[in-house]
Amino acid sequence: MSSDAVNAGSPVKEEEARPSNFIRDIILKDNETGKFGGKVRTRFPPEPNGYLHIGHAKSICLNFGLALEFGGECNLRFDDTNPCKEETEYVESIIEDVRWLGFDWGDRLFYASDYFDQLYEWAVELIRQGNAYVCDLTPEQVREYRGTPTEPGKESPYRNRSIEENLALFERMRAGEFPDGSRTLRSKIDMASPNFNMRDPVMYRILHAAHHRTGGKWNIYPMYDFTHGESDSIEGITHSICTLEFEDHRPLYDWYLDQLGIHHPRQIEFDRLNLTGTVLSKRKLLALVEKGYVAGWDDPRMPTLSGLRRRGYSPEAIRLFCSRIGVSKTNGIVEHSLLEHCLREDLNVRSPRVMAVLDPIRVVIENYPEDLVEQMDAVNNPEDASMGSRSVPFSRVLYIERDDFREDPPKQYYRLAPGREVRLRYAYLITCTGVVKDPTTGEIAEIHCRYDPATRGGNAPDGRKVKSTIHWVSAAHSLDFEARLYDNLFLPDSDREESEDFTACLNPNSLEVRAARIEPSVRGAAPGTRFQFERLGYFCVDKDSAPGKLVFNRTVGLRDTWAKIEKSQKRS
Ligand code: ATP
Ligand code: MG
Numbered sequence: 001m002s003s004d005a006v007n008a009g010s011p012v013k014e015e016e017a018r019p020s021n022f023i024r025d026i027i028l029k030d031n032e033t034g035k036f037g038g039k040v041r042t043r044f045p046p047e048p049n050g051y052l053h054i055g056h057a058k059s060i061c062l063n064f065g066l067a068l069e070f071g072g073e074c075n076l077r078f079d080d081t082n083p084c085k086e087e088t089e090y091v092e093s094i095i096e097d098v099r100w101l102g103f104d105w106g107d108r109l110f111y112a113s114d115y116f117d118q119l120y121e122w123a124v125e126l127i128r129q130g131n132a133y134v135c136d137l138t139p140e141q142v143r144e145y146r147g148t149p150t151e152p153g154k155e156s157p158y159r160n161r162s163i164e165e166n167l168a169l170f171e172r173m174r175a176g177e178f179p180d181g182s183r184t185l186r187s188k189i190d191m192a193s194p195n196f197n198m199r200d201p202v203m204y205r206i207l208h209a210a211h212h213r214t215g216g217k218w219n220i221y222p223m224y225d226f227t228h229g230e231s232d233s234i235e236g237i238t239h240s241i242c243t244l245e246f247e248d249h250r251p252l253y254d255w256y257l258d259q260l261g262i263h264h265p266r267q268i269e270f271d272r273l274n275l276t277g278t279v280l281s282k283r284k285l286l287a288l289v290e291k292g293y294v295a296g297w298d299d300p301r302m303p304t305l306s307g308l309r310r311r312g313y314s315p316e317a318i319r320l321f322c323s324r325i326g327v328s329k330t331n332g333i334v335e336h337s338l339l340e341h342c343l344r345e346d347l348n349v350r351s352p353r354v355m356a357v358l359d360p361i362r363v364v365i366e367n368y369p370e371d372l373v374e375q376m377d378a379v380n381n382p383e384d385a386s387m388g389s390r391s392v393p394f395s396r397v398l399y400i401e402r403d404d405f406r407e408d409p410p411k412q413y414y415r416l417a418p419g420r421e422v423r424l425r426y427a428y429l430i431t432c433t434g435v436v437k438d439p440t441t442g443e444i445a446e447i448h449c450r451y452d453p454a455t456r457g458g459n460a461p462d463g464r465k466v467k468s469t470i471h472w473v474s475a476a477h478s479l480d481f482e483a484r485l486y487d488n489l490f491l492p493d494s495d496r497e498e499s500e501d502f503t504a505c506l507n508p509n510s511l512e513v514r515a516a517r518i519e520p521s522v523r524g525a526a527p528g529t530r531f532q533f534e535r536l537g538y539f540c541v542d543k544d545s546a547p548g549k550l551v552f553n554r555t556v557g558l559r560d561t562w563a564k565i566e567k568s569q570k571r572s
Contacts, residue, residue: 300553360400485514487509
């Protein structure tokens with residue numbers, strides 16, 4: 001992994017980090033031999049049964065990225081073969097998310113359901129060839145007959161029906177004459193095959209259900225395995241890139257394409273993304289939404305693209321991450337901190353800095369005139385001079401972080417304490433003269449300080465140094481806001497992937513809400529606007545913001561443990 005560009009302040013360049021990639025090598029070879037006439041056409045084929053997550057982003061970046069790189073095309077195709085779990089809401093969210101990630105499918109938006117007529121014809125053709133039959137076994141019996149990894153399966157008693165009988169029965173299945181689950185159309189391959197997928201897999205099932213696109217037209221629906229390869233073929237896909245679990249399905253896809261004698265894409269499998277600290281199973285994500293553990297698919301704690309977007313992730317950061325992780329032939333797990341590292345790298349360059357106080361305590365500058373307000377000049381982004389500067393109002397009463405003051409400072413604590421001088425960022429040096437305590441609770445209510453008027457801008461003319469610079473806002477000028485601070489959705493080291501009751505692994509403290517203060521320059525910032533809060537992290541305006549109500553999500557903190565780990569690994 002290259003870390004040269006890390007923290008160098010240069011704009012993120014995805015190409016820099018592009019690792020060698022075995023899929024690209026295969027395509028290069030195919031182009032050399034002219035296998036597909038030098039053409040590259042890929043597709044991203046989601047099933048519209050949930051929102052996209054960061055794992056999907058890996059597949060999107062791969063498929064669209066390769067098409068872009070080779071001057072080819074990438075289709076967006078909904079593999080919508082299961083009417084019971086699919087909804088238009090999901091279709092719309094997927095379209096929005098792929099666009100947001102920065103990819104364009106031109107006019108090539110397709111649906112597997114557009115191919116239902118063609119698939120039906122091909123099923124009839126396979127029956128005519130003697131390669132498919134209508135089976136009356138129940139789903140349980142089909143499972144029983146399938147055998148085990150060590151024992152071959154048993155042939156269905158309906159396997160040798162005549163072609164005429166099969167054609168007639170399949171037609172009647174389509175016409176809706178039989179109840180759900182009473183019959184299936186199966187391919188006639190090999191019940192003794194060591195590959196389960198080849199043991200006469202089901203091609204069509206009876207399902208009297210309305211489909212989000214074809215409505216009530218069909219009473220039978222093709223199985224995913226009978227649909228996917230043929231859909232790729234119809235679209236003239238050259239390289240059908242999918243995750244490793246489909247490796248065992250490849251012989252079946254090959255078999256269908258060969259029996260039908262139609263265009264045959266090359267299927268290439270790569271590793272699914274797994275991330276520490278979260279789950280990437282649509283079933284589990286749906287459960288979190290449905291059971292109300294999160295506030296929806298776009299809850300900023302969700303690993304969905306809509307959640308990450310709302311949290312403040314940029315598409316660039318996600319694309320950078322996807323190029324950094326690369327692809328391989330073995331499944332592994334990627335540290336969540338790598339995702340955050342890519343995020344910081346991008347946000348560092350693009351985010352204007354502002355000052356906000358998450359846990360405010362009042363500071364009174366005793367020798368500062370009551371009615372004076374000065375505008376302090378503050379740099380918007382030290383990484384990018386073109387972002388200019390802004391004015392931040394300074395006055396007699398300020399807020400600082402409660403944690404930036406200690407009445408009794410421990411060793412190594414250099415921030416504000418009685419008698420100690422510190423720098424207020426972009427303003428003055430101040431010295432603490434004492435505290436005022438709440439008479440009932442004994443808690444510090446107010447910190448009193450004096451400022452040195454000769455230190456405007458933060459430097460003393462006599463060259464004396466202070467050990468610490470802290471941020472602040474003016475009490476009278478700052479705005480109230482709600483800060484939403486997120487932690488991992490799951491407890492560390494929980495076996496959320498394995499355990500059935502994965503909700504037991506949820507982190508009860510994954511959301512903390514604070515009443516906080518921020519400098520007035522952010523007034524009116526639209527939802528999605530990103531800032532770096534000095535010393536605190538990256539934040540973005542949440543969609544719950546409204547006139548008079550400002551809500552910020554903490555996107556990510558400033559500390560980058562990954563860089564440290566990487567550095568120490570390099571050294572050793
Ligand atoms: P399910 O497991 O519920 O079938 P899925 O995660 O496979 O869902 P799809 O909608 O079928 O979801 O996925 C669309 C595409 O995204 C597929 O090509 C799939 O291989 C890819 N994909 C899904 N999850 C990941 C992941 N974690 N890493 C990489 N690619 C993924
Ligand atoms: Mg799938």
